[in-house]
Amino acid sequence: MSENPDHTEHGNAAIARSGEILRTEVGSGLHGIAIAGTDDHDEMGVFIEPPECAVGLRGPMNHYVWRTQPEGHRSSHGDTDLVMYSLRKFLKLAIAGNPTILLPLFAPEASVYTATDLGAELRDLAPAFLSQRAVERFVGYLDGQTDRLLNRGQGSMPNRPELVEQYGYDVKYASHALRLGLQGLEIAEHARLTLPMPDADRQRVLHVKSGGVAELDTVLAEIASIRARIVALLESGATALPAEPDTDRISAWSIDAHRRHWHSHHGF
Structure with a gap:
């Protein structure tokens, strides 16, 4: 190389x-x-x-x-x-x-x-390596992608203006946030990480990434819903994951x- x-x-x-x-x-x-x-x-x-x-x-x-x-x-x-x-x-x-x-x-x-x-x-x-700490990191990375998607925070302007022009928002940032949420939820619920992603999750992320969801608010609502499910699992102790690796x-x-x-x- x-x-x-x-x-x-x-x-x-x-x-x-x-x-x-x-x-x-x-x-x-x-x-x-x-x-x-x-x-x-x-x-x-x-x-x-x-x-x-x-x-x-x-x-x-x-x-x-x-x-x-x-x-x-x-x-x-x-x-x-x-x-x-x-x-x-x-x-x-x-x-x-x-x-x-x-x-x-x-x-x-x-x-x-x-x-x-x-x-x-x-x-x-x-x-x-899988633990509640890992799930918390997935949530943190999800939040970071969402901040970039919404231009929140210093240095968070989209670096793909061509996507914003074509779709109205940066579909890659949106798809990354959604993916992180779905994977964090899988770890919290099942103590595993499936790669490639399970087909239903994979198709949903691809739909967003390819510009198939016209309204940003629709994607944000789904991301927020998944995030809330993860947080509820962690806060309620309903996950079988240990606190630490x-x-x-x-x-x-x-x-x-x-x-x-x-x-x-x-x-x-």
């Missing part, structure tokens, strides 16, 4: 690639809501840092980024955006319930591009995973 001299690249590619344990599709394609001819291709990976970065004095390498487009240019159809996180950084973000970070843990096998034995073990840990289990596995990787790759 380094043939285009105008691409964007941050971080040490050699460290990220040599330590890679997991890489999957993320983004609209994974959710099942990509629209042919319009969406780019997103991937996320996880790598284990060498000892000199994790425990030595070289300093941590938290992530590596590669994008088809040059810095400051928006990705478009046919472009690839790849972000790779060190295992330590990935686990911190996943424990916090970051909706995007959780995706590689639940991606179907067809969307998994690389999975070493350690990568497979990480995916097996997926249920340990199983950090002890995740941390113990991380320590062991680093030891095994360093032993096999660095002779430690």
Whole structure:
């Protein structure tokens, strides 16, 4: 992927690639809501840092980024955006319930591009990350997308004025908010995250994303209704989710995973 001299690249590619344990599709394609001819291709990976970065004095390498487009240019159809996180950084973000970070843990096998034995073990840990805290993060991200949709807050102006001109509102922001609500509700109700989205939910999000809902107020009302259902589940204690992720289990596995990787790759 380094043939285009105008691409964007941050971080040490050699460290990220040599330590890679997991890489999957993320983004609209994974959710099942990509629209042919319009969406780019997103991937996320996880790598284990060498000892000199994790425990030595070289300093941590938290992530590596590669994008088809040059810095400051928006990705478009046919472009690839790849972000790779060190295992330590990935686990911190996943424990916090970051909706995007959780995706590689639940991606179907067809969307998994690389999975070493350690990568497979990480995916097996997926249920340990789901918690009420994660659901709260989904609600927070939903609110953020809604604020951008409504131009609320500093720096929240739509970056897709062509969609506003065509449909009357930014249908991508609206579809993202709706998707986050539906996925947060699924986690709260069933302690799972289905990818791609269940068909009825997927079709509803696609309907909004493709401009099929003319009135913004209609979309906002649905988003608000789903959000209220999530909050009610959390506040009533009706969800089976634990309050927090199983950090002890995740941390113990991380320590062991680093030891095994360093032993096999660095002779430690």
